[in-house]
Amino acid sequence: MPVLPSDYNPKFIFKNGHLSTVYSGLFRRINDLEQQRERLELEDGDFMDLDWSYSKTKSEKVIILLHGLEGNAQRPYITGSAQVFNTNGVDACAVNFRGCSGETNRLFRSYHSGATEDLDAVVQHILTKRKYSEIYIKGVSLGGNMALKYAGERKILPPEIKAVIGVSVPCNLHSSLKELLSAKNYLYAKRFKKHLVSKLCSKVELFPNKISKKDVLAIKTLKDFDDIYTSRAHGFKNAIDYYEQCSCRPFLPHIKIPSLIINAKNDSFLGEECYPYTEAEENPQLYFKVPNFGGHVGFVAPLNLYYSEKSAIKFVQDMV
Structure with a gap:
């Protein structure tokens, strides 16, 4: 798909990439989201903690949320996403990567940008234990790289996985x-x-x-x-x-389900190679938005509903 246009135009102060990044990371708050923790035991003897939140009505849809470097499932960019999807009738499974839930993990290894085996463990757990008919995956920063790599590296994905979204993704x-x-x-x-x-x-x-x-x-x-x-x-x-x-970029041409990347032009964490224009133009399943503003995960918008979150739920509703 060609690169998609973006109408994101925040208040003047948040047009500064550093200010939007810092405000979103340190000062944003999400209220009234109730999460329930589940421990997922992994085959190698380690564990990950999953923080679930639910739609008010019974749902057959779930979004898996993946945080960034040294984040967790309580970060506002995760809880904000969970709240938006819950409001729109989708349950949310917010993943804490190994060692990120407040307790040291058991093994010498931990998590990293390409640890798609851990994402697959979450997917298989949900398919086995929860029985959702539609699964979406949204990753932020490191988690976005993981989600897109997962979608592109596997020849066959479970048919229940319908769409992937990556925000502020370090594609290289x-x-x-x-x-x-x-x-x-x-x-x-x-x-x-x-x-x-x-x-x-x-x-x-x-x-x-x-x-x-x-x-x-x-x-x-x-x-x-x-x-x-x-x-x-x-x-x-x-x-x-x-x-x-x-890096997820080499895997982007192989993605076969609707996938959206949102990377701001003024994201100071991303170099030129993190903007996969060519891959988006050549893969009909890959959609790419490049707003002028937003910094790194800093897409501030009115009512505490971030542009990246609104774009994610709209993408899922439009594509699935």
């Missing part, structure tokens, strides 16, 4: 990493690294034969983290190998 992980390491994103990168290293310290105590305090002290950048931990824990040669294998 190395390109995004280079942007995060630039001066304009210093504070964001510092915050991400702080949270990642803090979690990694617990791994040192639990798995001293696999990682040491010396290793942790050697982490100066996000790329160092991926070289020292992410690649080692998840079977990649190094950070670059991880980025190359797990």
Whole structure:
């Protein structure tokens, strides 16, 4: 599909990408969403926690929500999405990736941008235990990359999966990493690294034969983290190998179900290679919106109903 036009035009203050990003991450609040937690035991002995919220009427439709780097199922971009879909008659399963639900996961490995085996475990659990007839998947940032990679890497998807949405998606992980390491994103990168290293310290105590305090002290950048931990824990040669294998962009031409990507032009986390114009033009199932504004997951709109959330529910209603 050709790139879709966008009419997103926020108030002047939120036309600044950094302000919309920071406001949405630190100050947005979602009220009156009740979530019920379910623990999903994984075949490798680990677990993920799923936070469910429901439509007021019995629904045969569910959306799986995937958070971003060092996020969780209580982040406003997840709870806001859940609330919108619940209001429109769709149940929501908000996934906490391994180690992201407030409790350290059991294994040395954790989560990463391309861990589609964990997404598939959620899908299979829902198909087996919940019996929904329609499943949608929406991922934000890292979760968006995972969702789109999942849709494109499998020759056959369960027929119940009807649509995929990705918001602020780092379609090329190395390109995004280079942007995060630039001066304009210093504070964001510092915050991400702080949270990642803090979690990694617990791994040192639990798995001293696999990682040491010396290793942790050697982490100066996000790329160092991926070289020292992410690649080692998840079977990649190094950070670059991880980025190359797990970026969703090479999988976009193979997507065979309606899929929507929303990436703002002023998203400071995304490099040029994160904007898959060619793939969208050549794949009739891939829809691409590039609003001028929105920063990184910062599509502020009136009534606390974000442009990305309105676009997601409309896409599902129109396509399915």
